[in-house]
Structure formats: structure tokens, C-alpha cells
Amino acid sequence: MAIREILTVPDPRLKQVSKPVETVDDALRALMDDMLETMYAAPGIGLAAIQVGEPVRVIVMDLAREDEAPAPRYFVNPEVTWAADETLPYEEGCLSVPEVYDEVERPARVKLRYLDYHGHQIEEEAEGLFAVCFQHEMDHLEGVLFIDHLSRLKRDRAVAKVKKDRLTRRSKAA
Numbered sequence: 001m002a003i004r005e006i007l008t009v010p011d012p013r014l015k016q017v018s019k020p021v022e023t024v025d026d027a028l029r030a031l032m033d034d035m036l037e038t039m040y041a042a043p044g045i046g047l048a049a050i051q052v053g054e055p056v057r058v059i060v061m062d063l064a065r066e067d068e069a070p071a072p073r074y075f076v077n078p079e080v081t082w083a084a085d086e087t088l089p090y091e092e093g094c095l096s097v098p099e100v101y102d103e104v105e106r107p108a109r110v111k112l113r114y115l116d117y118h119g120h121q122i123e124e125e126a127e128g129l130f131a132v133c134f135q136h137e138m139d140h141l142e143g144v145l146f147i148d149h150l151s152r153l154k155r156d157r158a159v160a161k162v163k164k165d166r167l168t169r170r171s172k173a174a
């Protein structure tokens with residue numbers, strides 16, 4: 001397993017639409033293992049493959065609380081098959097837009113269909129943080145970031161902050 005670099009805005013690769021996976025094989029499982037290790041190290045609770053530069057339709061997640069045993073989840077070729085009319089706001093963040101948080105409104109419940117770590121098809125319903133995180137990651141597969149749901153002014157300010165913080169870190173490291 002390896003910890004990979006997480007792409008951050010304004011990296012244009014984050015805007016790519018990711019391609020479906022053809023075979024759930026050992027190579028894909030190795031990528032999912034790397035994604036999970038990278039997510040835990042960030043730390044985060046979700047990660048899409050494009051965030052480590054791999055434009056394939058794969059998401060990993062672990063919603064377990066700090067006082068619980070890890071509960072890694074793997075989603076290959078994930079789809080939302082139904083979304084509730086009811087929407088709820090949630091203060092989101094993103095490992096590709098570090099230290100920026102803002103409220104995004106999303107459907108309160110969604111039904112999912114995906115292939116698991118071994119290529120078996122699963123269908124289930126999500127609500128709460130699971131629904132929020134899943135939809136946030138599904139956006140990544142379409143090249144969409146949570147800041148794209150904000151006003152142009154807030155989006156531009158978010159990108160400027162990430163670029164400024166990156167320059168500050170690099171100047172301190174020099």
C-alpha cells in the first residue's frame with residue numbers, strides 16, 4: 001500500500017469526468033487500498049480516485065467515529081438510482097480544497113447501486129452523513145467540486161485561499 005498525493009484546486013485534472021471500471025481485479029483493489037490509506041492519512045472520511053489522479057469511477061469511504069473500529073467501504077462504478085425530493089444543508093469540506101468549509105444543500109436520502117471490493121453488485125439506501133459524503137464523492141466522478149455549488153464569489157475566494165496557503169507553506173519550507 002502507498003500514500004498518494006491528493007490533487008488540490010486549481011489542478012485541472014480534478015475537472016475530468018472519470019471513466020467506468022471494466023474489471024474489478026487485483027490492480028484495482030491495490031488502487032482502492034492506496035486510496036483508503038491516503039484518506040486515513042489526510043485525514044478524511046471519503047475519497048474519489050480522481051483526487052489521487054486516477055480518472056476511474058471508484059470511491060472509498062469510512063464513516064466510523066474515532067471511538068469505533070474502522071469500517072472501510074469501497075464503491076466501484078457507483079450510481080445514484082433515486083434521490084429524495086427533500087433536501088438538507090451540510091457544512092462540507094474537501095481534501096482537494098483544503099481548509100475551506102461551506103454549506104451545500106443535497107437530497108436527504110439517496111438509493112445507490114455499485115460493485116463492492118470483489119465485484120459483487122450491491123444496492124442500498126443512504127441518509128445522513130453517508131448520503132452527504134456519497135453525493136460529494138459522486139460529484140468528484142463528474143469533475144464537480146463542492147465549491148462549484150457555491151456562488152462565483154465564494155468559489156473564487158476558496159481557490160485564492162488554497163493557492164495562497166500553498167505559497168505560504170512552500171515559502172516556509174524553503
Ligand code: K2U
Nearest residue numbers: 044045046047092093094095096133136
Ligand atoms: O472528497 C473529499 O475530499 C472527502 C471529504 C468527504 C466529505 C465531504 C463533505 C462532507 C462529508 C464528507 C473529506 O473527508 S473532507 C473532511 C470532512 C470530514 C467530515 C465532514 C466534513 C468534511
Ligand code: ZN
Nearest residue numbers: 093094095096
Ligand atoms: Zn471532495
